[in-house]
Amino acid sequence: MSGNFYSVRCSDCENEQVVFGKAATEVSCAVCGTTLARPTGGKAEIEHEVLETVESR
Template identity: 65%
Template sequence: MPGSFHKVACPDCDNEQIVFGKAASTVACAVCGHTLAEPTGGEAILEGEVVETVEAR
């Protein structure tokens, strides 16, 4: 099953960034460097607020 893409708001700087729901590596905010997603081997743990699902599969 493919994953989805989510727009996540950074809790530190409110930058919105698109993150893959099944990220295989740590995803950091492009502005401040705060960790937005942690890999788990399946669905990633998203640490910011999910603003919207950009592409659901």
């Protein structure tokens, strides 16, 4: 499995969370529950600010 992990900042509560770039399920913020990423069948649609690529595979 190849893909990248991204550090994403929630625009609602400023929480930073690591998200897989090809997420197969909806990813919610661990603090406030806002959706951070939605699956699209390939790369996930990241809906908030991407801070950096944490790990490339």
